[in-house]
Amino acid sequence: MSIAEAPGTLEAASAALAGASCWVLSDGKAGDEAQCLGVAERLGLTASLHRVAPRPPFVWLMPWGGIDPREGPSRPGSPIAPPFPDLVIASGRRTASYLRAVKTASDGRSFTVFLKDPRCGAGTADFLWVPEHDRLRGANVLTTLTSPHRFSPGRLAGARAAAPYGLDRLAAPRVALIIGGNSAHYSFTPEAIADLSAKISALATTGAGLMATASRRTPAPLAAAIRATVEASGGFYWDGSGENPYPAMLALADYLVVTADSVNMVGEAAATGRPVLLYTPPGGSAKITQFLAGLATAGVTTPFTGALAGRTYTPIDSTPDIAIELARRYTAHRARLARAGE
Numbered sequence: 001m002s003i004a005e006a007p008g009t010l011e012a013a014s015a016a017l018a019g020a021s022c023w024v025l026s027d028g029k030a031g032d033e034a035q036c037l038g039v040a041e042r043l044g045l046t047a048s049l050h051r052v053a054p055r056p057p058f059v060w061l062m063p064w065g066g067i068d069p070r071e072g073p074s075r076p077g078s079p080i081a082p083p084f085p086d087l088v089i090a091s092g093r094r095t096a097s098y099l100r101a102v103k104t105a106s107d108g109r110s111f112t113v114f115l116k117d118p119r120c121g122a123g124t125a126d127f128l129w130v131p132e133h134d135r136l137r138g139a140n141v142l143t144t145l146t147s148p149h150r151f152s153p154g155r156l157a158g159a160r161a162a163a164p165y166g167l168d169r170l171a172a173p174r175v176a177l178i179i180g181g182n183s184a185h186y187s188f189t190p191e192a193i194a195d196l197s198a199k200i201s202a203l204a205t206t207g208a209g210l211m212a213t214a215s216r217r218t219p220a221p222l223a224a225a226i227r228a229t230v231e232a233s234g235g236f237y238w239d240g241s242g243e244n245p246y247p248a249m250l251a252l253a254d255y256l257v258v259t260a261d262s263v264n265m266v267g268e269a270a271a272t273g274r275p276v277l278l279y280t281p282p283g284g285s286a287k288i289t290q291f292l293a294g295l296a297t298a299g300v301t302t303p304f305t306g307a308l309a310g311r312t313y314t315p316i317d318s319t320p321d322i323a324i325e326l327a328r329r330y331t332a333h334r335a336r337l338a339r340a341g342e
Helices: 010-016 032-044 095-105 151-161 163-171 189-202 220-232 246-252 263-270 286-297 320-340
Strands: 021-027 047-051 089-092 109-116 127-131 141-144 176-181 209-214 255-259 276-279 302-303
Touching: 010 047, 010 095, 010 320, 021 032, 032 047, 032 089, 032 109, 032 263, 032 320, 047 263, 089 095, 109 320, 127 320, 141 320, 151 189, 151 246, 163 246, 176 189, 176 220, 176 246, 176 263, 189 255, 209 220, 209 246, 255 263, 263 276, 263 286, 286 302
Parallel strands: 021 047, 021 089, 089 109, 109 127, 127 141, 176 209, 176 255, 255 276, 276 302
Antiparallel strands: none
């Protein structure tokens, strides 16, 4: 079967992969795992999570070198021990070497997928997805503006109905505050912390229903200031205990205030179709600037000034596009295997 004849809708893609076995290969980063699981879930697959943990000096040579021999397919407890799956979805620099090892050990039968740029070329996998702001291109590479994620329309609808912590009872308009923190490219300086805190305090005076979540990277003074403001206004601040309300916040928000340090967070907010008020701390990179410019051009983001602004738009969700293209190429791969076995 040619790629042109393969599934062209998400429903057809899911049907084409029905019954396929799937691994998600990870080096333990939650963001990478979420992207891989998001694609698998859109295809209706139940993925088995396999985490690699290479030791020095092998990890120093990744993604270009081989795997840690201790984790070879024939070793006890190996994360890539057979039986090999029909499909492997990987992300994270360290997993690239293991993905190639699975391809070899399975005699080419396992279809391999890598999400994001592996930094070692398009030959790393049968199919690769990279964000548009990365440079990697090739015949087996798909690019999209936003990243894959787990927040399908169905999951958002379920989270909206569940409404944990009584989030649906907050005053309208409801505003989700999705706060990141220091990263390789952004720094929440004392001045930025004071500025963002003041803007959120101004927002609280409008009577909007605030619901906030911070990340592990959020500086403690910023988290404390936001919590005090949100709780004083009668809003909800998640302290990390109990059920994670993040999906419900996305689903129930009329507006979202998001910090620009996380491409994933901004992309997930864009999948709601609700205005995204973007706060950009000091720093940045050419790639992230390009990504944010694309969302601004699409009418998704508006700078956060402390007031509500922006408009609704058609949700931007690249996950179905990635899943469909994966299924198209997987179907062609299976057809080639079938012809080789004739």
